[in-house]
Amino acid sequence: MAEIPEIHVMIVDDHEIVRRGIAEIVDRADGLKVVAEAGSVGEALSRAELAAPHVVLVDLQLPDGTGIDLIRQLRLVIPSARSVVLTSFDDDEALAEALEVGAAAYLLKTVAGVEIANVIKAVAMGRTLLDERTVTRTTSKHADPTATLTPTEKKILGLIGDGLSNREIGDALGVAEKTVKNHITALLSKMGLQRRTQVAAWVASQRAVAWRQPAPR
CATH class of the missing domain: 1.10.10.10 (Winged helix-like DNA-binding domain superfamily/Winged helix DNA-binding domain)
Structure with a gap:
């Protein structure tokens, strides 16, 4: 996938202070621009059609649904947009559900601001990523679980x-x-x-x- 000159980002989080803080981090990063914000699934869907973001940062808990619901619906509304879960829930089930509906990354809100920007850029270029803590937890369970696969x-x-x-x-x-x-x-x-x-x-x-x-x- 070719590199996008300026990556347009939408942030979906029902906590305004958190949302504004994330928006500030994103807007400060080179090559990134926040084009829309939303505090619910309904707001996100209506604003996404107008803003046409390349990447959407999605919280899992929203007042009128879940981030999983939103990601599933965004794939129908703007198929070209890629979704990144940004949540406080360190949960294997949520991770699996997010990946199943097409999330390109799963980040915890404890992640550094610069890492959020780096992941947005990588996801916009077509990569699928997980944050370091999640990767460590997922891979530490088995040294090489594929060793006996045909x-x-x-x-x-x-x-x-x-x-x-x-x-x-x-x-x-x-x-x-x-x-x-x-x-x-x-x-x-x-x-x-x-x-x-x-x-x-x-x-x-x-x-x-x-x-x-x-x-x-």
């Missing part, structure tokens, strides 16, 4: 991380959807996971780690 299972793992459905994975690999489901059942067992969304979260965390590592000299 080559086909590893391919399916990557395709799940790309957001493909079982049917799309089957088409990509030239196998039946039922065969894909069988492979996913096997890889879940081998990785010690219970749900497909946990697989997506794990892949996203690994890609975030790879993004953070400095390029070899």
Whole structure:
């Protein structure tokens, strides 16, 4: 994805003081501009259509719904916009749900301001990221949970991380959807996971780690 000259950002948080503080951080960063703010799902949807942001920062708890609801609806209203969850909830279930509906990043509000700006820029360029604390928690559970996966299972793992459905994975690999489901059942067992969304979260965390590592000299 080509770099955007100026990245337009919308901030959705029902606490005005918090929202204004985030807006100040974003506006101070080079190449970023806050084009809209909202305090609810309804406000966000109406303002997003007019503002056409590239990236939307979304709190999980809103007075008329959840950030998950908003992200799902934003994908219909402005499909080109990418969503970043910015929340105080350090919760695996919320992380999995956010990734499942298409969030490109999951950040905790304890993150440094400069990191918020960096993640916005990376997400606008097409990357999927998690904050360092979440990555550490997610990856520390297993040294290498993919060690016993077959080559086909590893391919399916990557395709799940790309957001493909079982049917799309089957088409990509030239196998039946039922065969894909069988492979996913096997890889879940081998990785010690219970749900497909946990697989997506794990892949996203690994890609975030790879993004953070400095390029070899």
